[in-house]
Amino acid sequence: MNKLTTEERKRVVSCLVEGMSLRATTRITGIHRTTIQKLLVELGAACSEYQDRVFRGLKCERIQCDEIWSWVGSKEKNTSPAKKAIGWGDCWTWTALCADTKLIPCWFVGTRDASSAYHFINDLSERLASRVQLTTDGHKAYLQAVEDAFGCEVDYAMLIKIYGSAPEGPEVRYSPAQCMGARKTVISGQPNRYHISTSYSERSNLTMRMQMRRFTRLTNGFSKKLENHEAAIALHFMNYNFCRIHMSLRCTPAMEAGVSDHVWSLDEVIALLDQ
Numbered sequence: 001m002n003k004l005t006t007e008e009r010k011r012v013v014s015c016l017v018e019g020m021s022l023r024a025t026t027r028i029t030g031i032h033r034t035t036i037q038k039l040l041v042e043l044g045a046a047c048s049e050y051q052d053r054v055f056r057g058l059k060c061e062r063i064q065c066d067e068i069w070s071w072v073g074s075k076e077k078n079t080s081p082a083k084k085a086i087g088w089g090d091c092w093t094w095t096a097l098c099a100d101t102k103l104i105p106c107w108f109v110g111t112r113d114a115s116s117a118y119h120f121i122n123d124l125s126e127r128l129a130s131r132v133q134l135t136t137d138g139h140k141a142y143l144q145a146v147e148d149a150f151g152c153e154v155d156y157a158m159l160i161k162i163y164g165s166a167p168e169g170p171e172v173r174y175s176p177a178q179c180m181g182a183r184k185t186v187i188s189g190q191p192n193r194y195h196i197s198t199s200y201s202e203r204s205n206l207t208m209r210m211q212m213r214r215f216t217r218l219t220n221g222f223s224k225k226l227e228n229h230e231a232a233i234a235l236h237f238m239n240y241n242f243c244r245i246h247m248s249l250r251c252t253p254a255m256e257a258g259v260s261d262h263v264w265s266l267d268e269v270i271a272l273l274d275q
Contacts, residue, residue, distance in 0.1 A: 004031070004035065004039065006267065006270060008029070008031060009039060009270050010266050010267060010270060011028075011029050011031075012025055012029055012031060012036050012039055013039075013043065013235070013266050013269065013270060014266055015028055015029065016036075016040060016232070016235060017211065017235065017236065017239040017243070017266075018211070019210060019211045019212060019213050019216075020213060021213040021221045022036055022037060022040075024213075037228060040228060040231050040232060040235065041227055041228060041231045042231075042273060043231070043235060043269070043270065043272070043273055044230065044231025044232065044233075044234040044235045045231065045234070046272040046273050046275070047234045047235050047237070047238035047269065047272060048230075048231075048234035050238070050272050050275075051234070051237065051238060051241065054259055055103075055105045055106065055127050055259065056126075056127055057127075057128075057129045058098070058103070058105055058127050058128055058129060058257060058259075059129050059130065059257075059258070060098040060100070060101070060103070060105070060128055060129075060132055060257075061098075061099075061100060061130075061132055061133065062098065062099040062100060062132065062133045062135075062195055063096055063097070063098060063099070063124070063128075063132050063133070063134050063135070064096070064097050064099055064134075064135050064136075064197065064198045064199075064200050064201040065094065065095065065096050065097075065120075065121075065124075065134065065135070065136045065137075065142070065198075065201060066094075066095060066097075066136070066137060066198055066201035066202055066204075066205060067092045067093065067094050067095070067112055067137075067139065068092070068093050068095065068205045068208060068209075068215070069090065069091075069092055069112075070090075070091050070092075070093065070214065070215050070222065070223070070229070071088075071089060071090050071091055071222055071223075072087055072088050072089065072091050072222070072223045072224070072225065072226050072229050073087070073088030073089070073222075073223070073224055073225075074088055074089070075089070075090065076089045076090040086226075087225070087226030087227075088226075090111070090112075091109060091110075091111075091223075091226070091229060092109075092110060092111060092112040092116065093107055093108070093109050093208070093233060094107060094108040094109075094110070094116060094117070094120040095107045095201060095204060095205075095208075096120075096124045096201075097200050097201045097204050098253075098257065099195070099197075099200050100256075101249075101253050101256040101257040102200065102246050102248075102249060102253040102256065103241060103253040103254060103256065103257040103259070104204065104237050104240065104241060104253070105124065105127050105128075106120070106123050106124050106127055107120075107233065107237060108120035108123065109226075109229065109230050109233060112139070112141070113141060114141045114144065114145065116141075117139070117141035117142055117144075117145035118144070118145045118148060118149075120145070121142070121145040121146055121148070121149045121150075122145070122148070122149045124149070125149040125150055131153055131154060131155065131189075132154060132155070133154075133155040133156075133157075133189075133191045133192060133195055134146065134150075134154050134155065134156045134157070134191075135156075135157050135158070135159055135191070135195070135196050135197060135198055136156075136158055136159070136198070137158065137159060137160070137161070137198055138158050138159070138160035138161065138185075142158070143187065146187070146188075147188075152188060152189070154188060154189055155188070155189030155190055155191035155192075156186075156187045156188045156189055156191065157184060157185060157186045157187055157191040157193075157196040158184075158185045158187060159182050159183075159184055159185075159196055159197060159198050160182065160183045160184075160185055161179050161181075161182045161183075162179070162180045162181045162182065162183065163177040163178065163179055163180060164177055164178045164179075164180050184196040207240070208233075208236065211236055211239075211240075212232055212233070212236050214228075214229060214232055235269075238269055239269070240253070241253050241254045241259075242254045242260055242263075242264040242268075242269070243263065243264045243265070243266065243269065245263060251263070252264070
């Protein structure tokens, strides 16, 4: 990777942030896959460290949280205990999104259990400057995590979706159960019922699946190593928060949140490797 020029690095990163796989990037750039993979891991770590440092004291007012499923190596049901020990199996990415600025201030890659919820929500609480209205889905792990992290200093509500019976038959194997409605449940504080929603965070999940090949369903583009998976996510959020102009905001989420004063170029992202 040290032999790559800045222009070569830029070509590689521009492919990765547009959702291309490692092998597709290799075919387009002519750079070896292991070199691209090493660049991804090192740049992902640099992006994660930078965002962890600058996303502090955020003046968010409304936060939406959600989890998105993927897997590393193989799905949980097909993973042996030995492979689980090295990070294979189902993998959940917990994300928080500011409904006003569309900024994603934090995320957590782990399992969908109480431990992951605790780490994720505590990390979120440490980044906020004031009381917020928080909305999550009906996952029960959020209840104790939010109480531990915020106490009574939060206006918290759950949006609990009600599903019908799952469709049956081979032709609808991948079809989800029909959503019959949603129930807004106030947990603590006085959240504005009009703003009890997870729509923005769910739309963010679609962006992740569109912009990261590792999240595309029904393909063999899934991550083979947890380290690569985490690096790709960090790079994606760096590009989303700082480089891409949000269609409704007309600027980047980082600019809207006051974290940045300009649209970042990929050259600036790559320069994080030298800091």
